[in-house]
Amino acid sequence: MIFCSLYSGSSGNSMFVATDKVKILIDAGLPGKKIDEALKQINQEPTNLNGIFITHEHSDHVKGVGVLSRKYDIPIYANGDTWAAMESSIGKIKEHNIKVIDKRSITQIEDMSIKAFNIPHDAVSPTGYTISDSKKSISVATDFGTFTREIYDNIKDSEVILLESNHDVNMLKFGPYPYTLKRRILSEIGHLSNDDCGNAIVELVKCDSNKKVILGHLSNTNNQPDLAYQTVLNVLNENGIKQQKDIILTMANRHNPSSYIEI
Ligand SMILES: [Zn+2]
Ligand SMILES: [Zn+2]
Secondary structure, X not given: OEEEEEEOOXXXXXXXXXXXXOXXXXXXXXXXXXXXXXXHHOOOOHHHOOEEEOXXXXXXXXXXXXXXXXXXXXXXXXXXXXXXXHHHHHOOOXXXXXXXXXXXXXXXXXXXXXXXXXXXXXXXXXXXXXXXXXXXXXXXXXXXXXXXXXXXXXXXXXXXXXXXXXXXXHHHHHOOOOHHHHHHHHOOOOOOEHHHHHHHHHHHHHHOOXXXXXXXXXXXXXXXXXXXXXXXXXXXXXXXXXXXXOEEEEXXXXXXXXXXXXX
């Protein structure tokens, strides 16, 4: 399988995942042209995409979805609530490209299975995904305020995991955001802090080491890549987990493709 984060962060998210036979995007939260550019950079053609799977309706996850679907005739997969919530913002989609999936469902496309699981976030029905061929699996989980048992159970066996490391709690608390927005981000249905991300990874490594974990969806205002990386690393070190030995920790870039991984 192949995984590549095309863009990651509060300014837009899209990830490319492929098996031998199937190629998909998880989210397309930037203008279609930007997604085109990123795919070109990793030598992939948008015309070959078998689908775009949507995590939730926030614009940093759906901005380019409608354009890409219309331009390249790509099916869009989302649960019914998410379809209802994003329909007006993504524009008209051809009937045959509207794929409504159930919550917590498994969608099988040739040799790829895509399992949806619930995440706690302030959207109508937000999900993470675990994508597998018959041997390996890759999980993506961003935009959640609490690392729940459901998330843990769904991602713990994956070889590659992109996990949210959204903000530094102090940068957020003392930063420029209005009080209500700070409260929303810090809430159980907001976003995961660097510290909480580190603690989540500790739980995951306890279950199985040798994982590749990619930190993503960093806030532009309340985080910095070095700070996120170092904070998570400190939490891992405090728990006796060694980078490169027990885990391979990397960062997903905000503005260009990164973490191209073949497993
Ligand atoms: Zn987001
Ligand atoms: Zn969101």
